Amino acid sequence: MNAPFQPHILDLAGYVPGEQPQGGGFVKLNTNENPYPPSPRVIAALGEAINERLRLYPDPLATEFCRTAAALHGVSPDMVMAGNGSDDVLTVLTRAFVGPGELAAYPSPSYLLYSTLIRLQNGTEHVVPFSAGWKLRAEDIVRPGLKLVYLANPNSPSGTALSRQEVADLAAAIPCPFIVDEAYADFADDHAIPLVRDFPNVIVCRTFSKGYSLAGIRLGYLIARPEVVEQLVKVKDSYNCDALSLAAGTAALKDREYHDQVRDRVIATRTRLTEALRGMGYTVPDSQANFVWATDGPPAEPTFARLKERRILVRLMKYPGLQPGLRISIGTDAEIDRLLEVMREPG
Ligand code: PMP
Numbered sequence: 001m002n003a004p005f006q007p008h009i010l011d012l013a014g015y016v017p018g019e020q021p022q023g024g025g026f027v028k029l030n031t032n033e034n035p036y037p038p039s040p041r042v043i044a045a046l047g048e049a050i051n052e053r054l055r056l057y058p059d060p061l062a063t064e065f066c067r068t069a070a071a072l073h074g075v076s077p078d079m080v081m082a083g084n085g086s087d088d089v090l091t092v093l094t095r096a097f098v099g100p101g102e103l104a105a106y107p108s109p110s111y112l113l114y115s116t117l118i119r120l121q122n123g124t125e126h127v128v129p130f131s132a133g134w135k136l137r138a139e140d141i142v143r144p145g146l147k148l149v150y151l152a153n154p155n156s157p158s159g160t161a162l163s164r165q166e167v168a169d170l171a172a173a174i175p176c177p178f179i180v181d182e183a184y185a186d187f188a189d190d191h192a193i194p195l196v197r198d199f200p201n202v203i204v205c206r207t208f209s210k211g212y213s214l215a216g217i218r219l220g221y222l223i224a225r226p227e228v229v230e231q232l233v234k235v236k237d238s239y240n241c242d243a244l245s246l247a248a249g250t251a252a253l254k255d256r257e258y259h260d261q262v263r264d265r266v267i268a269t270r271t272r273l274t275e276a277l278r279g280m281g282y283t284v285p286d287s288q289a290n291f292v293w294a295t296d297g298p299p300a301e302p303t304f305a306r307l308k309e310r311r312i313l314v315r316l317m318k319y320p321g322l323q324p325g326l327r328i329s330i331g332t333d334a335e336i337d338r339l340l341e342v343m344r345e346p347g
Helices: 008-011 041-053 063-073 088-098 114-119 166-174 226-235 243-256 258-278 300-309 335-343
Strands: 078-084 103-108 124-129 144-154 178-181 203-208 219-221 291-294 315-317 325-329
Touching: 008 114, 041 243, 063 078, 063 219, 063 243, 078 088, 078 226, 088 114, 088 144, 088 178, 088 203, 088 219, 088 226, 103 114, 114 124, 144 166, 166 178, 258 291, 258 335, 300 315, 300 325, 300 335
Parallel strands: 103 124, 103 144, 144 178, 178 203
Antiparallel strands: 078 219, 203 219, 291 325, 315 325
């Protein structure tokens, strides 16, 4: 039954998402979910949507949601497009810009899905190494025929981020669409949305999975110039966001006080975890995300196995040329205390 498949599909290893254990009882620090529940306003909005919206198809253009996101970011509603998680947004962008044999660039180490998306299009990958201090040089990115560039900012697994000025300098040098994937921007000092005004190639992606505690509903969005959004709408599925997700996301965006409180708690725990891990001998870059990356300390693999045995899940990350590292999501203070207790046990 192999014959009907395109060769590039047969060659594809396929993206492997982080482990989602189906049994309970895990301290789950492996896929950067938020440890706190979503805003109570989200729960209320979902109740209302269940009563009123399930019978009908959702709004294909997510009009109310886009209006709310646009107001929050100071852009016009025709600059917003919603997706079924930011992974869906990234898929739409890759389908729109990368054809067979065409070149798309992404940094490494970074989000591994970019590679899978390019390969699904039968495109060609240009993998760009970070330079010292987690910086990127435009001359390492730009190549003849480049069709698309991805940048996770803050980056995963490092947690580091380029400043808005550094992103602007790259945008000016990159001659093609430039995705700034801001999945973790809720926890960062800076973000790139204002650049969309000056740089027609910049497309910023956001998600509800991290900063809004809504990984389970699958909702993300992009912000780009209206003439870009107008084309991308043709590429997405008509009903790519369901009515419940849109109701939840709209309510979540409106509750700024709750969002900011949760963010501040996560950041305080991140500072504490970073210091504790450095005290144990790990190298931990300053994180601007809801996770930290611990490398070059006590060996990562046995520590990962010991944590898992105690039902604490973190992510073991292996990239070519780098020591294996542990990417640890920021949990509640009690979860992080438990993690540190097990990590400090003699191995
Ligand atoms: N971008 C980056 C950099 C991520 O780490 C993730 C989370 N896996 C995503 C996008 C996808 O987020 P979503 O849940 O919105 O699909």
